[in-house]
Amino acid sequence: RLNQLFRPEHKVSTHGTEREPGTGLGLILCTEFAAKNGGTLKVKSLPGEGTTFFFRLPRIDQAETSALM
Numbered sequence: 001r002l003n004q005l006f007r008p009e010h011k012v013s014t015h016g017t018e019r020e021p022g023t024g025l026g027l028i029l030c031t032e033f034a035a036k037n038g039g040t041l042k043v044k045s046l047p048g049e050g051t052t053f054f055f056r057l058p059r060i061d062q063a064e065t066s067a068l069m
Helices: 026-036 062-068
Strands: 040-046 050-056
8 A cells, every 4th residue: 555655646545543444645755745845744554563654754944934924
C-alpha cells in the first residue's frame, strides 16, 4: 500500500479513531503543501511495528519572516 499512498489515482483510505470514513485525500494534500513550500513528506513503515511520517519544511530566517508580514 505504501507505493499508492501519495498517488491521487489510487484512493487509499482508512477509518478514523471514531470509525468515521476517510476521503483518501489527506496525505495527497499534505504532500502538495510540503512541495509548494519547498519541503517533503516521506513515510517509513514496518509490518507489525507501525508507520512514521516525516514532514519537512525549510527554515526561514528572521529577515525573511519580517519581509512576509
